Each structure stands twice: as C-alpha cells, then as structure tokens.
Amino acid sequence: MPSLGTWLAAFFTLCMLSFLYKDNPFFRIAESFFAGLSLGYYIGIVANQTLKPNLVLPLADNFSANWHLLFAGGLGVMLYFRYIKRVAWVSRWALAVYVGYYVGVNMMQKLHGEVLPQVGDTMLSLSWSGIGTLWNVVMVVGVLSVLIYFYFSAEHKGAVGGISRVGIWFLMVSFGAAFGYTVMGRISLLIGRMVFLVNEWARPLIGLIT
C-alpha cells in the first residue's frame, strides 16, 4: 500500500498533468497550492539560513559583541514602514542603503568578474598555427559580431548591418543549444514523474488489488 506521502505526491502529479487535457479546477488548485507552498518554503529557508544564523543566534549567544546587528534588524523592519502611510517614507531609507550597496557590489562584480575576464579571454592569437587558429577566429568574430548586434547607437545598415547579421547567427546557435538542453532537462523531469507514478504509486496499488 503506498504511503500517505506517495498518495499526496501522486495526486498533485496527476492534477498538474490534467492540464494536458485542458485547464481545469484540479490543475488550478494544484497550481495555487504550489505557489503558496513555494512562498512558505522560502519563509522557512530565509528564517533558517539567513535570519537565524546571521541575526538571532549571534545576538542570543554574545549580545555585547554583536549588538550592532540590531541596526541591520532595524533597517529590515524599516522596510515594512511602507504599510503605515504616515511614515511610509522611512522605508525608502532602508531601501536606499540596500539598493545602493548591492548595485555597488554588482557593478564591481560585473566589471571584475565578467567583463574584464571575458574580454581578456577573447584576445586570442590570430597568427596561423593550425586548426586552433581557425577556432580562435570563430571566437573573435563571434564575440565582436554579437557585441555589434547589441550596439544600438548606430543604425544596423551596410557594414554594421552585415556584421550584426553574423551576430544573430551566432546567437541562434547559442539559443539552439540552450533550447536543446532545456528540452532534454524537461523530458528528463517528465520521465522522473512517470517513473514515480508507475513504480512508487501504481505498482504497489495494483499489487494490493491483485
């Protein structure tokens, strides 16, 4: 006999798959429940992995060394002032610090961690030394043409239009590869659900009936 958990998982799996026939209340219930569960899941994860180790435990274990974390808690609480009309503007202060700091971090991370290394790795030798040089040419032409495709300050006509067309071809290869991977990932998930339904739910059930 399948366990209660297996029954629940099978029920939700079938509710979701019922959408293949058409939109129906079973699918909508499963979809709404999933949205609620997801948010609830993140409450648990944030409380357990962010608030507990970074705020609650340090304050509880050694308040005198970590009292400054009260400011962080205060900033977090300030975000909720937006729900009190009279003092809603206070939430902007917390938001300003939060957004300001992370755009600063993000800017340096993007420039140092992505742009400069990627530009550096694209500076490849183009002097002939075998088939590898041809692939270097492919890489350099690909990067430059894709960048020109994303350059909107000049009209994509003439030479710029031609190069940006090559950029589109490179992008299409990349999107095609990404599409292939995504399809395979989704099919593998589908196989997983089918294997679950057959092996963990239907088989024990049929075994019980026969």
Added chain:
Amino acid sequence: MRKQVPLLLTFCAGMIPIVALFVPERHVSTVSTTLDSWLIIVAGFALLLGVVNVVQMNTNKIRRKTSGWPYAVVLLAGLAIMGTFGFAGAFGGFGGIATRLDGTSTPFDWLYQNAFLPLQGTMFALLAFFMASASYRAFRARNVEATILLIAALIVMFGRIPFGEMVTKWFPLTTEWIMAKPNMAAQRGIMIGAGLGAASMALRVIVGIERSYLGLGKGE
C-alpha cells in the same frame, strides 16, 4: 529631506564596496564587511516583504470575491501551512526543517518531499509538451536564423544522448565544438554587453539619475 536623504544614502552605500575594492585599508574593508553582514539580514527581511504583498493581494481577492477567489484561499492555505512549519522549524519547533537524526521527516521536510518537489517537477515537465508544440511552429525553417537554431538544437540533443553516439560519433564531437566555440562566443558577447549595461545602470543609481526604485520620478 524625504527625497534627498535616500539619494545620499544610496550614494554613500554604493561607494563603499567600490572604494573598498580599490583602497586596501583595514578600516575601509571593515566598514564594507560589516555593511555586507547587515545587508544579508536586510535581504531576508526584503524577501519576506514579498510574502506580505502576496498575502495582501490574495486577501483582497477573497474579500472582494473576484473570479477565482477560492484559488486564493488554496494559495494562502499552502503558504500558511508551509510557512508555519518553516518558520517554527527554523527556531527549533517541529524538530527543525530538515530530516531528523533518526531519519524521520519533519513536517516541513515531509511537505517538501511529497508536495513541493512533485508539484515543481511536474510543472516543469509540463513545459516539455508546450515546447514541443512551440518548437514545431518556430522550427519550420522559414529563414536562415530559424534553420541555424533548429540544426544547433538537434545536434546538441543528439550529441547528449547515447542514441546520438550510436548513430555517429560526430554528434557528441560536434556538440562539444558548438558548446565550446560558437555558443561560447555568443555567451561571451552577451556577458560583456550585459555586464557593461549593468555597470552603467549601477552608476546611474549611485549618482541618483535612476531613482524609480524609490518611487521617485526624474524631476523629483
């Protein structure tokens, strides 16, 4: 004060990680590290802010009895059940949020294994069917671009399954080449472009040109 102070705070907070990177001085890095540890906490509060918004939206839906309001009840029920087990579990209630030491599931873990994962897996698996029908429309090779996309997708799919290798060893080899050369070139172009875009947007935010995140217009 209500408009200028947030802009000043953004500027100061935004300059801290930038200065910390270029000035290898202990006090500067201490300020940056402290602010970093603070803002991890603020990020936690910000995420829960989204939960408050969803609750507000759905309770309004139920109160006004707009179409589909029973589904809002289901959503809130899921949120309340999982949220309660998660929050209480994080602080020691119900035995925590992971599997117990004796191997039994806590309520949070049980719901995660038997409701969240199956729902998530099936939701994404459903996309396989929609992608099949969408790709039929997109992949009819009506122009050069669609043909290139179709060929790249097919080669990558065949190159990653044993059947492809069984047909010809060129499938996995070509897949490797596509991933390492033209795909990498396109990804690099996207990364460089997006990185420069993100950096310029960050500068606009720090110097106060972009202020929509505060709910302020350009002239305000």
